[in-house]
Amino acid sequence: MAVMTYREALNLALREEMRRDPRVFVMGEEVGLYEGAYKVTQGLLKEFGPARVVDTPIAESGFTGLGIGAAMLGLRPVVEMMTFNFALLALDQIVNSAAKMCYMSGGQYNVPLVIRGPGGPAAQLAAQHSQSMETYFYHVPGLKVVRPTTPMDAKGLLKSAIRDDNPVIFIEAETLYPVKGEVPEDPDFVIPLGQAIVRREGTDVTVIAYMGMMYRSMEAADELAKEGISVELVDPRTLRPMDVDTIIGSVRKTHRVVVVEAGAGFAGMGSEISAFVTEHAFDDLDAPVERVTGANAPMPYARNLEKLKTPSKDKIAAAIRRVCNANGS
Amino acid sequence: MAKTIPERKGPSALGVDAELARRLLHDMLLIRRFEEKAAEAYALGKVGGFLHLYIGEEAVAVGATSVLRADDYAISAYRDHGHCLAKGADPRRVMAELFGRRDGLSKGKGGSMHLFDRSVNFLGGHAIVGAHLPLAAGAAFAIKYEARDAVVVCYFGDGAVPQGEFHESLNLAALWKLPVIYLCENNRYAMGTSTDRALAQTEIWKFGQTYGIPSEKVDGMDVLAIREVVGRAVARTRRDKTPSLIEADTYRFRGHSMRDPAGAVYRTKEEVEREKQRDPIVMLRERALKAGILTEADVRAIEKDVNDRIDEAVAFADASPEPPDEELFTDIYKED
Ligand SMILES: Cc1ncc(C[n+]2csc(CCOP(=O)(O)OP(=O)(O)O)c2C)c(N)n1
Numbered sequence: 001m002a003v004m005t006y007r008e009a010l011n012l013a014l015r016e017e018m019r020r021d022p023r024v025f026v027m028g029e030e031v032g033l034y035e036g037a038y039k040v041t042q043g044l045l046k047e048f049g050p051a052r053v054v055d056t057p058i059a060e061s062g063f064t065g066l067g068i069g070a071a072m073l074g075l076r077p078v079v080e081m082m083t084f085n086f087a088l089l090a091l092d093q094i095v096n097s098a099a100k101m102c103y104m105s106g107g108q109y110n111v112p113l114v115i116r117g118p119g120g121p122a123a124q125l126a127a128q129h130s131q132s133m134e135t136y137f138y139h140v141p142g143l144k145v146v147r148p149t150t151p152m153d154a155k156g157l158l159k160s161a162i163r164d165d166n167p168v169i170f171i172e173a174e175t176l177y178p179v180k181g182e183v184p185e186d187p188d189f190v191i192p193l194g195q196a197i198v199r200r201e202g203t204d205v206t207v208i209a210y211m212g213m214m215y216r217s218m219e220a221a222d223e224l225a226k227e228g229i230s231v232e233l234v235d236p237r238t239l240r241p242m243d244v245d246t247i248i249g250s251v252r253k254t255h256r257v258v259v260v261e262a263g264a265g266f267a268g269m270g271s272e273i274s275a276f277v278t279e280h281a282f283d284d285l286d287a288p289v290e291r292v293t294g295a296n297a298p299m300p301y302a303r304n305l306e307k308l309k310t311p312s313k314d315k316i317a318a319a320i321r322r323v324c325n326a327n328g329s
Numbered sequence: 330m331a332k333t334i335p336e337r338k339g340p341s342a343l344g345v346d347a348e349l350a351r352r353l354l355h356d357m358l359l360i361r362r363f364e365e366k367a368a369e370a371y372a373l374g375k376v377g378g379f380l381h382l383y384i385g386e387e388a389v390a391v392g393a394t395s396v397l398r399a400d401d402y403a404i405s406a407y408r409d410h411g412h413c414l415a416k417g418a419d420p421r422r423v424m425a426e427l428f429g430r431r432d433g434l435s436k437g438k439g440g441s442m443h444l445f446d447r448s449v450n451f452l453g454g455h456a457i458v459g460a461h462l463p464l465a466a467g468a469a470f471a472i473k474y475e476a477r478d479a480v481v482v483c484y485f486g487d488g489a490v491p492q493g494e495f496h497e498s499l500n501l502a503a504l505w506k507l508p509v510i511y512l513c514e515n516n517r518y519a520m521g522t523s524t525d526r527a528l529a530q531t532e533i534w535k536f537g538q539t540y541g542i543p544s545e546k547v548d549g550m551d552v553l554a555i556r557e558v559v560g561r562a563v564a565r566t567r568r569d570k571t572p573s574l575i576e577a578d579t580y581r582f583r584g585h586s587m588r589d590p591a592g593a594v595y596r597t598k599e600e601v602e603r604e605k606q607r608d609p610i611v612m613l614r615e616r617a618l619k620a621g622i623l624t625e626a627d628v629r630a631i632e633k634d635v636n637d638r639i640d641e642a643v644a645f646a647d648a649s650p651e652p653p654d655e656e657l658f659t660d661i662y663k664e665d
């Protein structure tokens with residue numbers, strides 16, 4: 001184990017996989033000479049050269065499609081979106097080309113491609129640069145969608161994503177890049193896609209959250225512990241395929257559920273989780289599932305409004321208290 | 330850079346031997362008859378959805394494929410029967426795909442617009458206009474990355490030219506010197522929109538010049554001219570690892586799809602009749618006969634062989650079962 005930042009963990013995962021497999025290459029805007037808009041690809045150009053660390057012009061649809069074509073012939077591209085906001089320009093390529101190639105070809109062509117970069121709320125970047133993007137992708141059969149919360153997950157999940165034979169949408173967070181944590185240095189360390197993790201064991205309520213919302217829920221759980229409420233925190237880590245078993249297992253233990261997400265709530269991750277909790281574990285529930293979501297508004301610029309947009313620790317704590325005091329049984 | 334092929338006469342001047350003439354005629358006729366049968370099957374309800382016929386444009390796919398190696402790649406849009414068959418796909422499996430049957434190339438899950446055949450390096454039919462142009466650049470990128478000397482031919486319509494992805498792809502292919510030949514089948518219409526209503530520059534080959542890509546225009550009804558122009562581009566692309574752009578002047582004799590049977594509102598009957606005089610199959614046949622390279626008996630033998638193969642394809646597709654229900658959920662992901 002070594003202590004490193006989330007950013008360094010991603011960088012190490014890229015290096016290890018590029019050393020391990022010559023078919024892996026990195027492509028995107030400013031990934032080489034500039035060393036990454038957020039420095040995730042720092043030093044890669046020096047180690048691997050311009051054939052494998054490819055600076056692209058600003059043409060998201062073009063270079064994403066190019067990555068898909070290269071993957072059809074067996075390369076394993078890691079395409080960086082400078083931020084995931086710009087992936088919308090490549091949405092057709094991701095949804096109509098990458099996700100469906102295997103199916104449309106009856107299994108003849110698969111697309112071992114990773115599209116990675118930061119997404120989610122960031123500090124005062126306003127409506128077009130600060131938003132949760134995973135909803136656009138996890139709806140689509142054929143894609144896998146990962147949101148890694150910790151440095152260890154960032155490394156282990158990125159390595160699995162690169163080794164996966166399917167297109168993986170890997171959305172990091174600008175706000176998490178400097179976060180430090182323990183990370184195994186073993187190049188064989190991977191975390192399989194599709195496995196949730198219980199980050200904190202508890203008995204009274206299951207809180208499901210990821211990325212920044214997981215850290216905020218952690219703070220809420222600390223506070224509530226002092227009030228005698230024992231919170232179990234579950235991080236899905238992979239949103240598609242979702243580890244339903246781990247989540248349902250926790251619900252059967254605590255009988256109460258709160259889902260926290262940064263994105264606007266309508267048709268969001270919380271909607272999906274509360275639907276399958278109801279389908280699979282309705283009889284186990286002692287209270288209705290609560291969702292704590294981002295406001296149904298674009299991200300404003302002003303500091304005070306921005307604060308209102310994303311769930312706060314207090315809002316999360318209040319929802320947990322409500323669920324725990326409810327008496328549905 | 331646009332070249333016109335000088336008119337030449339006489340047997341030797343045709344520049345092809347009997348074997349090649351026979352193959353070109355055979356391959357064009359195979360596509361023609363395949364599609365005529367597909368249209369019949371559509372009328373009978375055996376083929377559903379969108380069905381886009383390539384009838385009239387066969388010279389482009391056949392001429393281009395005839396200068397490719399087996400390890401070269403081809404990729405196309407949704408009007409893809411001709412490209413897929415020319416590349417060497419088994420007509421039986423293509424027909425079964427159109428019929429939505431288990432023995433289709435994609436087990437019946439792709440249909441007419443999404444033909445793929447990995448065994449002959451056919452990278453698929455793609456139905457979002459413009460979207461397969463970056464894929465072609467990507468295949469060429471992979472070839473270059475692995476230091477192979479194969480090339481990619483990317484067929485696309487005039488309708489893809491105003492799309493951003495056309496320009497993004499040309500720029501990337503030129504910038505990174507990718508071995509891809511962009512081959513525009515300019516049949517003058519994107520559905521009902523003629524090129525002069527869609528393009529500020531209707532001379533499509535000229536877009537290549539902006540990106541420093543060697544570009545030419547060719548008579549898309551003349552299979553021998555296509556061989557010459559595409560052959561030159563393939564040799565250059567293979568040797569220099571530079572992209573090429575070719576604009577083939579062609580015409581579709583049928584409507585945009587089976588839902589636009591006559592193609593009547595946006596073009597005149599006279600225009601269609603006039604263009605049918607340029608039928609690429611008739612032209613090659615007449616030239617080969619006149620030049621004494623093929624005899625009437627040769628032509629009859631080719632026709633018989635083609636008809637037999639197409640009858641077989643239909644019988645095969647008819648006999649193939651529907652895909653089993655489990656196929657709904659297979660191939661969504663590649664399992665390891
Ligand atoms: C992005 C996109 N927009 C619209 C369509 C609907 N559409 C299907 S074919 C077509 C015309 C394309 O014409 P062209 O590229 O010239 O090919 P052709 O049909 O002439 O072979 C249109 C508009 C589509 N499939 N994709």
Ligand SMILES: [Mg+2]
Pocket residue numbers: 486487488514515516517518519520
């Ligand atoms: Mg057209």
